[in-house]
Amino acid sequence: MHVRAYMRASTEDQDAERARGALAAFVHERGLTIAAWYVENASGSQLARPELFRLLRDAHPGDVLLIEQVDRLSRLTADDWERLKAEIATRQVRVVALDLPTSWSMATGEANAFTARMFEAVNAMLLDMLAAVARKDYDDRRRRQAEGQARAKAEGRYKGRIEDVARNDGIARMLGAGMSWSAIGATTGASRSTIAKVAKRGRLAEQVAVGVEIGSIPFA
Known part of the structure; x- marks a missing residue:
């Protein structure tokens, strides 16, 4: 079993490496090591993310996909989230998120078969819920941004982004x-x-x- 850490930031202006310390501390506390790091600047609302899919191609059955927060993995629409989940399931990869404590036991694989299956079911439900919340947050922020720009344009204050x-x-x-x-x-x-x-x-x-x-x- 290998732990593969995935870090994502939405834009080039944000630091995708910000979570490295927290992820490293998490595995160190459990006597594990991170086999590979996958870092990219890409929107969580888009399914096309080269580093995430490189991670899934590299992964072996039973490997762990380690993330800081579920929204690092998905701000996807419901259909795209189902596609990503299907790919993760096909690869037999276990998702462990620092903001989802019920997933932590899956990092070590110490639970017995019954407990492991129970946690997998609970985590699947919670992942769906957190992914839906992340998408709603994304949609809400986009809507507020569009409303703010519309008001600024109406008042003659909106100049748009200055080109470099x-x-x-x-x-x-x-x-x-x-x-x-x-x-x-x-x-x-x-x-x-x-x-x-x-x-x-x-x-x-x-x-x-x-x-x-x-x-x-x-x-x-």
Whole structure:
């Protein structure tokens, strides 16, 4: 049995490594070690999370997926949560969360068969509940944010996010030089969504330039 720790933060501005100390202390108290760490900056509302699915691919039956809080694993819609649960079940991975004490015994596997099955049933129910609460919290915050922006726009106060022009110009140059998105992200600290926007802007600019060029050719 291996313990695989998963840490996630929603944006590049947040520290995904923040929970490392708490997770390390948890396993140390139980005489365990963490076999591998999986860290990423990605929204918990999205199912597409490369590091989480790399963890599941690496895992063996009986391994532990260790998280600080259930919302690090899921702020998913009900359908996507069911898909993720199905993948976890297929891999026979046990989810242990620091904010879910009933799951802690699953980290050591010391319970007898009956007790283990009982805890698995209880944890499945609690995981569903906490995942639903996490999604509701996400939806509520998005709604409040949209309402606040709407009020600010109506009052002429909303300016939107200020673009980091120098950084984005650098990203455009790196894209033009053929650098990979991963290398660009590591160099500039930009998220993949930001790199995608700069890349799209560059493609549109090229299309416009080609159109102007073609339009300038006189007909015979």
